[in-house]
Amino acid sequence: MTLSVALHHRFDGFVLDVAFEAPPGVTVLFGPSGSGKSTVLNAVAGLLRPDAGRIVAGPAVLTDTARGIHVPAHRRRLGVIFQDGRLFPHLSVRQNLRYGRWFAPRGAPAMPEGAVIEMLGIGALLSRTPATLSGGERQRVAIGRALLAAPRLILADEPLSALDDQRKAEIMPCLERLRDELRVPMLYVSHSPAEVARIATTVAMLDAGRLTRIGPAAEVLADPSVAGRGxxxxxxxxxxxxxxxxxxxxxxxxxxxxxxxxxxxxxxxxxxxxxxxxxxxxxxxxxxxxxxxxxxxxxxxxxxxxxxxxxxxxxxxxxxxxxxxxxxxxxxxxxxxxxxxxxxxxxxxxxxxxxxxxxxx
Missing domain, CATH: 2.40.50.100 (RNA polymerase II/Efflux pump adaptor protein, barrel-sandwich hybrid domain)
Known part of the structure; x- marks a missing residue:
């Protein structure tokens, strides 16, 4: 599935003006803090109405300001993984997982709950509450909840940034399996070069609200003109x-x-x-x-x-x-x-x- 994004939005002191086509796979929005990565993600998620823009996921038009189209966030069939998991604290792990099912459209192909639980290694956590989980465990549950919604696209907003190195090492293989085995398309926000190198198939470089480069990960990351320091x-x-x-x-x-x-x-x-x-x-x-x-x-x-x-x-x-x-x-x-x-x-x-x-x- 191809994601087409064209956005123009003005904030006080900042203007976002980007347009790109994200091919199937994992497209990482990469750049320094304040470059506009999360703003793009929020617009795709339906959490931001852009001043002007058009967002198309496969055959589905999600936003088209010229035609007055803005599909509500809960009807976009997008699985969202935030930095902190954002699980419901009063629900068990099993109940949090099944919450994702409520958003799966009738008849949409979806992974069986048992397969998701086994893939993420969270079978022993099902009766526990989010407060008793480690950061890595919470993120695995959040990934499972997103998958069970049968999403057309997964949006990941720096899902590893709040984790230590050991917890990151737990989660990254799960994300790689989504990319390689399940072939779930992802739009992924990160400012970590090592993270981008492992997960990205396409890299879209952003700086000060502008797209500076987009292309296959190996080509973009090896471009001296856009590479970072250290x-x-x-x-x-x-x-x-x-x-x-x-x-x-x-x-x-x-x-x-x-x-x-x-x-x-x-x-x-x-x-x-x-x-x-x-x-x-x-x-x-x-x-x-x-x-x-x-x-x-x-x-x-x-x-x-x-x-x-x-x-x-x-x-x-x-x-x-x-x-x-x-x-x-x-x-x-x-x-x-x-x-x-x-x-x-x-x-x-x-x-x-x-x-x-x-x-x-």
Whole structure:
């Protein structure tokens, strides 16, 4: 299902003016706080009437200000997942789940309640109340409630932002299963690069109420002109697990190149999505010798952006596009220019669990 969004809305001191087509999959609205991400989500949800705009989800026109159409939020067949779950405190987990069923249109295809409970691993929670749940448990219940409404689209407003790293690690696989196994379309708001790299099939970059870039996640995240600073800048590549070595290293194949990470909880043959932060990538002329780093990726410079205090370089390799942040002095010494042959060097231990996810299909 394709989502078409065109919005113009004015607030005091802020104007939102965006238009984009979100293809099937997970489209992430990505950008700094105050860029307009949640405003777009609220308009799609029917919680905001834009000054002007048109929103179409598949064949359904949800908003069309020119024709006076504004479908009420409860009739849009959208599943919404908020930052804090927003479960009904006086209802049990089972009752919260079944509340979603009330919004499922008669005859609409919907997952069986038991299948949702099993997928999310919440069978032991059914008799409990929200006050007794952890943040991660509440979010899993909120996802289940959204699914049981048989939505045409799921809207997720920074669903992991209020969780610690351990709880995020619980929820992210659930979201990946929605994307890969259930194929439920999602419009997802985030300002976390690692989160975007794991979940997005399409990235729509917003800044100050404007759309600055939209496209496949791997292309947008590896674009030096829109990448952030620090660990915010990074590229995404696809890899396949080859084997687990007895010395605590997992070997991957990425475009015919071997990559090595600390042992991963994945089986040989599994396909993974790997985020490589630009600050974790060194560059060299030729193939370096005598290094402790295991990941060596020869490539060619495609483009570079001078950030003032550093230079962000995009390198084309067999494994995919890689970003590297180096000092201006290093860029001069290496004579980094488009077309230059360089080698990317990535430390194996620079990757944490949050940087590894399942690939999109």
């Amino acid at each position: 660990r915010d800048a990074g590229a995404v590549i696809a890899a396949r697990v080859v084997t687990h070595h007895p010395d605590g290293v997992t070997e991957l194949d990425a475009g015919g190149r071997a990559l090595f990470l600390p042992t991963l909880a994945a089986a040989p043959g599994d396909r993974l999505r790997l985020r490589i932060a630009a600050q974790d990538v060194m560059l060299a002329r030729g193939l370096p010798q005598g290094l402790s780093a295991l990941n060596i990726l020869p490539g060619t410079v495609e483009s570079l952006v001078d950030l003032g205090d550093s230079v962000l370089v995009r390198l084309s390799t067999d494994a995919g596009a890689i970003l590297s942040r180096i000092t201006r002095r290093s860029a001069r010494q290496l004579d980094v220019v488009p077309g230059a042959a360089l080698t990317a060097i990535v430390k194996s231990l620079s990757h944490g669990p949050a940087d590894v996810g399942t690939p999109t299909h």
